[in-house]
Each structure stands twice: as C-alpha cells, then as structure tokens.
Amino acid sequence: MKRSGFLLVVIILVAFLLRFWQLGVNPPSLTWDEVAWGYNAYSLGIDGKDEFGRFLPYNYLESFGDFKPPVYAYLDIIPVKIFGLNEFATRVPSAFFGVLSVIVSYFLVKRLFYNSSQKETLALFTSGILALSPWHIMLSRAAFEANVATFFIMTGVWLFLVAVEEKPWVLSLSAVSFVLSIYTFNSTRVVAPLLVIFLGLVFGKKLLRIKKYTVVAIVVGILLIAPIVGFLRSPQASLRFQEVNIFSDSSIVKTANTEIANDHNAWWSKIIHNRRVGYAESFLKHYFDNLSIQFLFIHGDGNVKFSIQDVGQMYLWELPFFIAGVIFLFKKREGYWWIVPIWLLLAIVPAATARETPHALRIESSLPTFQLLSAYGLSMALFFLCSLSKKRYMLKNLALGVIVLAIMGNFIYFLHSYVVHYPIQYSSEWQYGYKDAIAYAKTVQNDYDQIRITDELGRPYIYTLFYLKTPPQDFRKTQDVTRDVFGFVHVNGFDNYRFGSDEIDRNDPTKKLLVIEIPRKVPGNVKILKTFRLLNGDPILEAYTF
Numbered sequence: 001m002k003r004s005g006f007l008l009v010v011i012i013l014v015a016f017l018l019r020f021w022q023l024g025v026n027p028p029s030l031t032w033d034e035v036a037w038g039y040n041a042y043s044l045g046i047d048g049k050d051e052f053g054r055f056l057p058y059n060y061l062e063s064f065g066d067f068k069p070p071v072y073a074y075l076d077i078i079p080v081k082i083f084g085l086n087e088f089a090t091r092v093p094s095a096f097f098g099v100l101s102v103i104v105s106y107f108l109v110k111r112l113f114y115n116s117s118q119k120e121t122l123a124l125f126t127s128g129i130l131a132l133s134p135w136h137i138m139l140s141r142a143a144f145e146a147n148v149a150t151f152f153i154m155t156g157v158w159l160f161l162v163a164v165e166e167k168p169w170v171l172s173l174s175a176v177s178f179v180l181s182i183y184t185f186n187s188t189r190v191v192a193p194l195l196v197i198f199l200g201l202v203f204g205k206k207l208l209r210i211k212k213y214t215v216v217a218i219v220v221g222i223l224l225i226a227p228i229v230g231f232l233r234s235p236q237a238s239l240r241f242q243e244v245n246i247f248s249d250s251s252i253v254k255t256a257n258t259e260i261a262n263d264h265n266a267w268w269s270k271i272i273h274n275r276r277v278g279y280a281e282s283f284l285k286h287y288f289d290n291l292s293i294q295f296l297f298i299h300g301d302g303n304v305k306f307s308i309q310d311v312g313q314m315y316l317w318e319l320p321f322f323i324a325g326v327i328f329l330f331k332k333r334e335g336y337w338w339i340v341p342i343w344l345l346l347a348i349v350p351a352a353t354a355r356e357t358p359h360a361l362r363i364e365s366s367l368p369t370f371q372l373l374s375a376y377g378l379s380m381a382l383f384f385l386c387s388l389s390k391k392r393y394m395l396k397n398l399a400l401g402v403i404v405l406a407i408m409g410n411f412i413y414f415l416h417s418y419v420v421h422y423p424i425q426y427s428s429e430w431q432y433g434y435k436d437a438i439a440y441a442k443t444v445q446n447d448y449d450q451i452r453i454t455d456e457l458g459r460p461y462i463y464t465l466f467y468l469k470t471p472p473q474d475f476r477k478t479q480d481v482t483r484d485v486f487g488f489v490h491v492n493g494f495d496n497y498r499f500g501s502d503e504i505d506r507n508d509p510t511k512k513l514l515v516i517e518i519p520r521k522v523p524g525n526v527k528i529l530k531t532f533r534l535l536n537g538d539p540i541l542e543a544y545t546f
Contacts, residue, residue, distance in 0.1 A: 004120050008106055008127065015102040015131035018415075019095040019140045024088030027142055028423040028535055029430040031305065032459035034143040035466045036063045038090035041076035043472035051465070052489075053476050058183075059231040064459060065488035067236045071184040072145040085469050091143050097151040098140025102131045104154045105368040109375075111161040113335040118379050125375035130368045134414050135313040138306055139364055146364045149185035152177045153192060153365045157199070157343070161336065163217075164203050168210035175221035181365075182225065187350040189232065191365045194346045196221075202338075236487055245353050252278040287352035293319070295358040296370070304426045306360035311414045313360050317406040318374040325377030344369040378403075424535045433540035434463040436532045437516045440543060442468055445496065448514040452498045454541070456518045460499045461491035470494070516543050 030038070040050050040061055049055050050073070052062055060067040072093060079092035109123040116122065130136055139147045159174035178196055181188040200207065207214045231237050256275040263269035289295065297319045300307025307313060314322070329337050347366035351359045381403070388396045434457060441451050441464075453460040465475055480492040493499055501521065514529075519539050522528070532541040 004124060007124050008103075011106075011124070011128045011131050012099065012103060015099050015127075018131065018137050019098045022419075023091050023095055023141060024086060026419065026423050027305070027430050028427040029432040029435060030087055030090060030463075030466075031142070031431060032064070032462055033068075034087075034090055035459070035462045036061070036068070037072050037076055037143045037145070038080060038085055039462060039466045040073040041080045041090075042085045042466075042469075044073060045077040045081050046472055049472065051462075051472060051475065052479075052481075053472075059228040060236070062489060064462075065483065065486070067231075067487075069145065069183050069185060069189075071180060072143065072148055075148065076143070085466060091141065094143050094145075094147045095140050097148045098136060101136070101140075101147075101151045101154055101367070102127050104151065104158055105130050105371070108154055108158040108161075108368070109372060111158060111165070111336075112339060112372075113337070114165070116332075116334040118383065119335075121379050121382075122372075122375055125379055126368055126372045129318070129371040129375050129378075132411050133314065133367075133371055134300070134308070134311050134418075135306075135360060135364075135370075136367060138308075138418075139361065142305065144361060144364075146185045146187065146361050149181045149188045150364045150367055152181035152184060153188060153195070154368065156181065156192070157195065157339070160199055160203075163210070163213070164206040168213035171210070171213045171217040172220045175217040176224065179221055179224040183228070185365075187362045188365050190350045191347050194349065195343065198342055198346065199339075245355070247279060247353070252282060283352050286354065286357040287348055289357035290348050290351055290359065290363050292358065295360075296322075301358060301360040303356075303360070304429045308414065308417050308422050310417065311410070314370060314374065315407070315410040315414070317403075317410050321377030321381060322370070322374045323377065324380060325373035325375070327377075328380045329373065329376055340369050340372060344373075427535040428538075428540065431457050431463070432534055433457065433532045434460065435467055437541045437543065438464055438467040440530055440532075441497075441514065441516065444514065447512070448496070448545075449511045450496050450498055451514045452500075452516070454515075454517045454521065455500045456521070457540075461494070461497075464497055464499075465494075512545070514543060514545050516541055518542075 036051075040063070043049060043051050044056075050057050050061050054062070057070050059070070061070050061073060075093040075097075076090060079089040083089035083092070106123045106127040109126045110119050113119045113122055136147075156174050156177035159170050159177060163169075163171035163174055178192045181192045253275045256273045256278050259273035260266075260269045263273070295301065295312065296314050297312040297316050299309055300312045302309075326341075329340060344366050347369070348363050351357060351362035354362060382400075385396050385399055437453070441453070445451055453464065464470070475494050478494045480494065482490045482492060484490065491499060501517075515526075519531075519542050522542050522544055526544040526546055528542055528544050530543045531539050532543075534540050
C-alpha cells in the first residue's frame with residue numbers, strides 16, 4: 001500500500017506538470033469560446049451578471065447565441081480573481097479538473113474491479129495512462145467545459161458504486177455530480193441520464209435495500225435539475241444541435257427521393273430507400289467513426305485543437321493492449337466489468353448524431369474507459385511475463401524492455417511535438433493575432449474616432465472585451481447588439497470599437513479611422529501602421545489608416 005501510495009503521488013505530480021506547465025502559453029492563444037468563458041467569469045465576479053447583464057444565470061450563458069451551460073464560467077471566477085483576466089486563469093478550471101480526473105480514475109477502477117487480485121495494479125495503470133494521455137492532456141490544457149463535465153461523470157459513477165457497496169449516504173453526492181455534468185456540457189445532457197438509467201436498472205435490487213437513501217438521492221436530483229427543464233425544452237437549447245446534427249442534412253432526403261424516383265416509385269423502393277434508413281446508416285457510420293484505428297491510434301481528431309495530427313487520441317503502443325484488454329475483460333468478467341463497455345458505448349451516442357465525426361471533445365465523457373481497457377491489457381501482459389520461469393529470464397526482460405521503450409518513445413515524441421512544433425505550426429487555428437492587435441489598438445485608441453476590427457478570425461468583440469479588460473457595466477452601456485432569426489448574437493460594436501467588414505467610408509473627414517484587417521483584404525493606397533504575425537512568421541493581421 002505504501003508503494004501504491006507513492007506511485008499514485010508520482011502520477012498526480014506528473015499529471016499536474018503536464019497540464020499546468022506553460023498553460024497560458026501553449027496552446028498559443030485562446031479560442032473565442034475560451035475568451036467567452038474568461039470574460040463571463042470576469043463579469044460574474046464583478047457584479048454577478050453575465051456579459052449581457054443576466055443576474056446569476058443558472059440555465060445558460062447566451063454568449064454568441066450558442067447558449068452555453070454555465071458551470072465553467074462560475075468555476076473560473078476565483079482563478080480570474082486571483083490571477084487576473086488572462087490565458088492562464090481562463091484555463092485553470094480545465095487543467096485543475098483534469099488532474100482531479102486522474103485521481104478519481106484510480107479510485108473508480110478499484111471500485112469497478114473490487115474482487116480482482118490485480119485491482120491495485122489496474123487502478124495505477126489506468127490513472128498513469130490517463131495522466132500521459134495525449135487526448136486528456138490536450139483537452140485539459142484549453143478551457144474546454146467537456147473536460148470538467150468528464151470529471152463529474154467519472155465522479156458520479158465512482159460515488160454511485162461507493163454508495164451501493166458500503167456508504168449509502170454518498171448516493172446523493174453521486175446525484176449531485178451527475179446533475180453538475182448536465183449544467184456543464186451539452187453532450188453530457190444525453191450521456192448522464194443514459195448512464196443513470198443504466199446504473200439504476202442493473203443495481204435495482206441494491207438500491208431497494210437502501211430505499212431511504214435512494215429516494216433522497218432521486219429527490220435531490222429532481223430538485224437540482226428542475227430549474228433548467230424549461231430551458232432544455234426550449235428552441236434555444238436545441239439551437240446548437242440543430243446546427244450540427246445529421247438529421248438536418250437534406251442530402252439524405254434528396255438521395256432517398258432520387259433513388260425512389262429511379263425505381264418508378266415502387267413500394268419496395270420506398271422501404272429500401274426510406275430516408276429513415278438513410279439516417280440510420282448515417283448514424284451508424286458516424287458512431288463507428290469514433291472507434292476507428294485512424295482516429296484512436298494513428299492521426300487523432302482532424303481538428304487540431306484536439307490532436308497534434310500525427311499521434312492518435314491514444315498512443316500507438318496502446319493498440320495491442322487495448323485489444324487484449326477488451327478480450328480479457330469479457331473473458332475474466334471481474335467485478336462490475338460490464339459497466340466499462342456500456343459506459344464507452346453510451347458516451348459515443350451524442351457524437352454519432354453530429355455531422356463532424358470522429359469528435360474527441362464530444363465523446364470525452366467516455367474517458368477513462370479507453371485508458372482502462374489499455375491498462376487491463378497491459379496488466380494482463382505484465383502478469384504473464386512475471387509468471388514466466390527463471391529459465392526465460394532473458395525473454396522476460398527483453399519483452400519488458402520493449403514495452404517500456406515503446407511507452408517512453410511514444411510519449412516523448414508526443415510531448416516534443418506538442419511543446420516545440422505544435423504552437424508554431426497551428427497558431428493560426430487558435431485565432432492567434434487578436435491579442436497583439438488589440439494590445440496595439442489600446443495604445444492608440446485615444447488617437448482615433450473609431451477602431452474597426454475584422455471578424456475574419458471570428459468573434460472580435462469578445463477578444464476586445466477580454467484583452468482591454470473592459471468593465472462589463474461599460475460594455476452594456478455602449479453595446480450595439482443584433483440577434484438574428486436563428487438566435488445568434490452579433491455584437492456590432494461598443495464604445496469607439498466596431499467589428500466586421502462593413503464598407504468603410506474613407507472619404508469621411510469627420511472620422512479618423514484605425515482598421516485592423518487580414519492582409520488580403522487591406523486596400524491599396526493606405527498607410528500600414530503595424531503588421532501582426534503568427535508564430536511561424538506569416539502575417540495574419542495588419543493595422544492601417546487612410
């Protein structure tokens with residue numbers, strides 16, 4: 001136990017270092033969603049209102065019209081108060097809960113495999129693999145609310161098992177954790193209820209034995225979820241889903257109609273080419289995209305925010321152990337083994353309904369089941385090697401050496417690529433350039449009647465608010481906001497800042513203008529005042545005047 005405790009401390013320290021070291025520097029800039037979290041935390045910390053003035057919003061943050069679940073912003077209030085409104089403070093909750101997830105995974109695995117002689121080893125391997133996981137590291141180092149929601153899902157399952165085994169009063173804490181995940185990330189609004197229903201059904205008899213605590217937990221869960229039920233049923237809540245889901249893909253309907261017409265509207269064709277069949281096929285394709293070897297072990301997610309592109313969401317060395325883990329899991333059937341595959345499969349459901357697949361962020365609530373399966377296979381392999389006779393000493397040491405070298409080599413390659421090459425190669429994908437441009441605009445803003453910032457990089461108003469540290473009261477007084485028919489929010493300007501690419505009247509003598517635009521849209525015969533560059537040296541923005 002002393003050795004296990006020491007190893008767990010080492011794993012936690014490694015997880016902390018990998019998630020907090022240079023947190024404000026890499027990734028190289030903040031996405032607009034990250035900036036929105038930071039500024040809303042800043043605003044809530046000042047007067048208890050979000051950027052648009054809603055007091056203590058509990059059901060959503062309107063933000064850009066994507067109606068974000070609010071928990072991340074509340075968790076970010078204290079870091080922003082302590083460290084200021086900056087990149088590091090904005091990302092602290094994700095990194096912090098990422099480390100906590102590594103810790104919880106250890107205790108979770110010990111509960112899942114309570115009757116296994118290998119449970120201690122398996123728990124340490126799972127938390128260790130999660131600590132080094134490229135998937136979890138990258139999602140912990142940016143302000144992704146999914147990463148916090150994953151912690152709540154993991155904690156909910158762990159506390160549930162603690163409750164049904166020995167401490168029934170903990171069941172209410174499990175309910176709280178599951179509900180918090182629903183207040184944190186959109187995908188867990190599907191995953192959490194499915195997991196709760198599944199656990200409730202399979203542990204029904206045990207829950208009846210602790211009936212009093214079960215009823216209390218149900219009441220607690222209902223009371224906590226009740227305030228947002230109305231919102232969850234509103235058009236605003238489904239806005240993001242309508243934007244990205246496969247069921248709004250009209251091409252499937254067009255294809256079905258074309259095939260039926262080609263078959264002269266035959267009754268059998270209407271069955272075979274029914275649009276529902278098409279949507280079912282699309283769902284299954286998108287579902288299994290998230291289980292592909294290319295995604296999991298080779299290249300990872302195509303979105304560079306979730307993968308460095310030449311390492312999978314998991315390491316290549318994990319592939320044989322992952323396969324072995326699946327086989328041994330079903331063969332040995334230790335403890336509550338069946339929770340692992342069901343949890344993994346349920347967590348992919350929300351991503352399967354989206355057009356963009358595979359998607360590392362939308363299925364993050366499946367963690368640590370992937371790492372657990374790799375750990376299971378690895379522990380079985382090491383158990384086999386350790387059981388070899390002394391006559392096979394050389395073979396055993398050679399196999400152990402190959403495994404260690406593969407693990408270290410894969411990890412060092414990922415870490416080197418992420419620290420050295422990734423920021424330079426992909427700074428453009430992180431809206432790099434806004435910070436420097438707005439810092440420059442701040443130094444000269446009193447010299448101009450109006451400063452216009454392009455929206456070509458996306459959501460310039462929130463970056464301006466963030467980097468100017470604009471008091472939210474001042475923003476609300478001067479904001480020029482429009483909301484379109486789809487519910488999206490467009491901030492056209494505030495104070496003397498304007499955003500977008502509207503036509504500029506360069507002949508208006510009453511206005512002295514400063515314009516910040518992408519280079520290809522800068523007109524001729526203007527005075528270039530400053531050029532802002534990506535980390536690879538390419539120009540990304542230019543400040544000019546007439």
